[in-house]
Amino acid sequence: MNRAKLAVDLTESGFYSRFLRRIQWEWQMRWKKAGQLLLHSPFHPLYLRLPGRGSEPAASIDYRQWVAREDSFQPRDWAAETARWRVRPTISILTPTHHPQREWLECAIESVKKQCYPHWELCVYDDGSQEPWLRDYLQSQAAADPRIRVAFGSSRAGISAALNHAGTMATSEWIALLDHDDVLHPCALQYVAEACQEEDVDVLYSDEDHLDRVAPSFKPDWSPDLLDSCMYIGHLFVARRKRIDDAGWFRSEYDGAQDYDLALRVTEKARKIHHIPRVLYHWRRHSDSAAMNLAAKPYAHEAGRRALTNALARRNVQGTVADGLLPRTYCIHRAASSPRVSLIVRSHDARRSARLAEARRRTAYRDVEWIVGREASAATSEFLVFLDDSLTPVNPAWLQVMVEHLQRPEVGVVGGRLLDPSGALWDAGAAFGLLDGVGHPGRGSFEAGLMYYLSLPRNVSAVTAACLGIRRSVFHDLGGFDPAFARHYYDLDLCLKAREHGLRVIVDPRVELTTRAYESRTGGASASTDWQILLQRWSAVLAQPDPYYPRVFDRRTEEIRLFLD
Numbered sequence: 001m002n003r004a005k006l007a008v009d010l011t012e013s014g015f016y017s018r019f020l021r022r023i024q025w026e027w028q029m030r031w032k033k034a035g036q037l038l039l040h041s042p043f044h045p046l047y048l049r050l051p052g053r054g055s056e057p058a059a060s061i062d063y064r065q066w067v068a069r070e071d072s073f074q075p076r077d078w079a080a081e082t083a084r085w086r087v088r089p090t091i092s093i094l095t096p097t098h099h100p101q102r103e104w105l106e107c108a109i110e111s112v113k114k115q116c117y118p119h120w121e122l123c124v125y126d127d128g129s130q131e132p133w134l135r136d137y138l139q140s141q142a143a144a145d146p147r148i149r150v151a152f153g154s155s156r157a158g159i160s161a162a163l164n165h166a167g168t169m170a171t172s173e174w175i176a177l178l179d180h181d182d183v184l185h186p187c188a189l190q191y192v193a194e195a196c197q198e199e200d201v202d203v204l205y206s207d208e209d210h211l212d213r214v215a216p217s218f219k220p221d222w223s224p225d226l227l228d229s230c231m232y233i234g235h236l237f238v239a240r241r242k243r244i245d246d247a248g249w250f251r252s253e254y255d256g257a258q259d260y261d262l263a264l265r266v267t268e269k270a271r272k273i274h275h276i277p278r279v280l281y282h283w284r285r286h287s288d289s290a291a292m293n294l295a296a297k298p299y300a301h302e303a304g305r306r307a308l309t310n311a312l313a314r315r316n317v318q319g320t321v322a323d324g325l326l327p328r329t330y331c332i333h334r335a336a337s338s339p340r341v342s343l344i345v346r347s348h349d350a351r352r353s354a355r356l357a358e359a360r361r362r363t364a365y366r367d368v369e370w371i372v373g374r375e376a377s378a379a380t381s382e383f384l385v386f387l388d389d390s391l392t393p394v395n396p397a398w399l400q401v402m403v404e405h406l407q408r409p410e411v412g413v414v415g416g417r418l419l420d421p422s423g424a425l426w427d428a429g430a431a432f433g434l435l436d437g438v439g440h441p442g443r444g445s446f447e448a449g450l451m452y453y454l455s456l457p458r459n460v461s462a463v464t465a466a467c468l469g470i471r472r473s474v475f476h477d478l479g480g481f482d483p484a485f486a487r488h489y490y491d492l493d494l495c496l497k498a499r500e501h502g503l504r505v506i507v508d509p510r511v512e513l514t515t516r517a518y519e520s521r522t523g524g525a526s527a528s529t530d531w532q533i534l535l536q537r538w539s540a541v542l543a544q545p546d547p548y549y550p551r552v553f554d555r556r557t558e559e560i561r562l563f564l565d
Helices: 003-013 015-039 044-048 058-071 078-083 102-113 132-144 159-169 188-195 241-247 258-269 298-314 350-361 398-406 449-455 472-477 490-500 525-537
Strands: 091-097 120-127 148-153 174-177 201-210 237-240 272-283 319-323 330-334 341-346 368-372 383-388 391-393 411-419 425-427 467-471 504-515
Touching: 078 188, 091 102, 091 159, 091 188, 102 120, 102 132, 120 132, 120 159, 132 148, 148 159, 159 258, 174 188, 174 241, 188 201, 188 272, 201 241, 201 258, 237 241, 237 258, 241 258, 258 298, 298 319, 298 330, 330 398, 341 398, 350 391, 383 398, 383 472, 398 411, 398 467, 398 504, 411 490, 467 472, 467 490, 490 504, 490 525
Parallel strands: 091 120, 091 174, 120 148, 201 272, 341 368, 341 383, 411 504
Antiparallel strands: 174 237, 201 237, 319 330, 383 467, 391 504, 411 425, 411 467
């Protein structure tokens, strides 16, 4: 045997290497878990003394460095770029006010006036405020700049009514929303107008942060399942006026979550939904804002629940809406039948039979056809779930959740959240472009941090065959797992084929299992060969940034951190 090949085999898949990797992984996870226990305990000061920890979260320090780097870039020649566009749309900004603080309102309006893109109109409607200065100030702003329009209500009607009144003053094709205490990035409307050059775009949204430049929200590209979990679109939210007209504008019965309600309705009919991967909107944090105080505006969360419940009825989906795994999020319990499921267990080691018995015991779903060590052709049901024998369910309802998704015609493949025995994340969907080609965002972490939606149902590019659900008819239509792949990446290939056919690939964290996957044989020469097959087959797709993994993150690691080099 070639000595180089022998060295690779020993390094990648030998017992000694696997043993070392296991010890290293478990040591790292114990260290991280100890930090998390101290972080959420009265001994928090001890946590700050751990190596690499300081008095301020590393993510905040990194973000300020990232902002400084972004701000240091040379400004673009916006006028020259605008001159080359096919259209230069006017953007109508709606700003409702009610007893605003003067300084905050002045900052908001000033941020609009300082936009480098000049084709805008600001429509401010005051909802029955009594401050003497407000009318004079707003009227003076309108008199000084014809792009500013103002109107006043005699009594308070609520935020939805105020937004609708502001909308009657708007004359342009595009509608944007700006709260009276927030601020736009100076180039926000320039990037919006640039995105409007793409035909058939009906909805636009950007990334955001807080005005003191902390807590950024870096969002994925359009993820309908994530929107059904929370108002992740947030700010800056822009929509084509015709779509808002068709949706019926804002509804007062959902005040507090009126933007979420509108987003749910508008995106259902939108032709294209475009994510602008730039921080264009800055929230102001104060004691009465939801950005600062999770207990603020509890009615808003309830209004969001009702908006999502109404969306289910509108889509003819039978189900109920419950609180999600994170604050101010939701999860949908779909009313689904309980058909027979063929659970195909990939068994690599007869010594793991005890784990398989434990998996059976922890699975509440009853009508299961257990198929161990055989192919999908042995299955007799329409619903196939592939499961690695290293997995043990954490949530007994995991299979029921998976079946609920598999009965949705728009869904092709379903995966879950896999944890290592310490509780650290092992896998919650794959992303292309990480490491040497593909990785698992957040692997080894206990908290998602900058990518909070790892803990929510969401769309992903691919899931692992270690826990993969698919309808049998879809599996056969896609050609199943391609035998051209020796051992690796056949699951990613299947997911890419599903997406090519217009089907969604999703992960639901309620499908939660514990894995000992690091015990399995990995790597070897077959991994490189199989990756080349995948790369050649999907070169056009893999050449693009992964739509569900923000581009600002460091691709050299699976840790969720900003790229600062």
